[in-house]
Amino acid sequence: MAKRAAAKSRNYWLFKSEPSAFSIDDLAAEKTKTTFWDGVRNYQARNMLRDEVKLGDRVFLYHSNADPMAIVGLCEVVREGYPDHTAFDPANKHYDEKSNPENPTWFMVDIKLVAKFDEPVTRDQLKDEPQLADMMLLRRGSRLSIQPVTLNEYQTVLKMAGLKANI
DNA sequence: GCCAACGTTGGC
DNA sequence: GCCAACGTTGGC
Numbered sequence: 036m037a038k039r040a041a042a043k044s045r046n047y048w049l050f051k052s053e054p055s056a057f058s059i060d061d062l063a064a065e066k067t068k069t070t071f072w073d074g075v076r077n078y079q080a081r082n083m084l085r086d087e088v089k090l091g092d093r094v095f096l097y098h099s100n101a102d103p104m105a106i107v108g109l110c111e112v113v114r115e116g117y118p119d120h121t122a123f124d125p126a127n128k129h130y131d132e133k134s135n136p137e138n139p140t141w142f143m144v145d146i147k148l149v150a151k152f153d154e155p156v157t158r159d160q161l162k163d164e165p166q167l168a169d170m171m172l173l174r175r176g177s178r179l180s181i182q183p184v185t186l187n188e189y190q191t192v193l194k195m196a197g198l199k200a201n202i
Numbered sequence: 203g204c205c206a207a208c209g210t211t212g213g214c
Numbered sequence: 215g216c217c218a219a220c221g222t223t224g225g226c
Contacts, residue, residue, distance in 0.1 A: 053224090077209075100224055158225085176207040178223050 047184040048088060049095040049106070049172060050146070059096050059107045059151055068148040069113060073121045074129040076141060080181035085116040085142040088181070094146050095184060095192060097172065098155070105155035106192055109202070114145035152196040166191040 050072060052058070062070050075081060088094075094110040118139035122131040134140035161167050171182045184192075190200040 051224090079209095104225075175225080176223095178208060180223090 046087065046089060046092045047094075047186065047189040048083075048092060049097050049182045049184050050110075051097045051099045051180045051182075053100045054098045055100070058098065059148070062096070062108075062110075062146075062148050063151055065148075069145055071114075071119075071143050071145050073119050073143045075119070075143065075180055076129060076131065077180065080179055081140070081142055083181045083183070084144055087183075088112055088116060088144050090115055093149070093189065095189075103155060104158040106152070106161070106196070107155045108151040109149045109193070109196075109198070110146040111149050112144055113147045116142040116144055119143040149202065150198065152198075154196070156192055156195045160195060161192070164191060164195065 054060075057070075062068065072084070075084060090112055092112040094112060095106045096108045096110060097106050098104060118136065119129070119134075119141040120136075121127040121129045122134035122139070122141045123136060124130055129141075131140060158173075161170065162173055167173065167188055170184070170188050171177050171179070193200050193202065
């Protein structure tokens with residue numbers, strides 16, 4: 036009688052961006068509240084975008100090199116990994132001659148804004164929260180721009196943002 | 203502005 | 215394959 040079909044497990048991530056390059060307000064201004072997450076040029080991050088970030092996964096948006104540095108909102112993955120075409124365009128800032136459409140090096144996903152936090156959850160707040168002691172974002176020297184987030188970290192941050200933990 | 207921590211590059 | 219030099223990230 037037990038249901039054997041395991042519920043598809045959703046995964047949780049954190050994407051970093053410098054708001055001067057792309058901010059949550061830029062995303063909110065998009066008509067569809069959707070953007071492709073281009074420009075990731077790190078192999079470890081690439082592997083996650085290509086292989087692990089799945090439709091329906093939740094994504095925190097984090098503003099680095101910002102005032103304040105903070106998690107500023109929540110997004111949902113609406114398209115899974117596909118080639119990052121900005122790598123093919125010599126005029127693009129993220130152009131990479133090693134990548135081409137026949138054999139792409141770099142990948143991206145599409146994310147859609149679910150909620151911009153009324154109040155950003157600042158880095159200082161994150162550091163003060165014992166539940167987040169092991170969070171990758173807070174480890175010194177952690178420069179990965181795509182990071183996995185645990186379920187507990189996800190729920191803790193949502194709570195800090197004043198949102199229900201099951202959104 | 204400083205600098206630690208990384209990742210990448212290239213000489214050997 | 216090693217490793218020094220260099221460039222970048224990103225918090226402080």
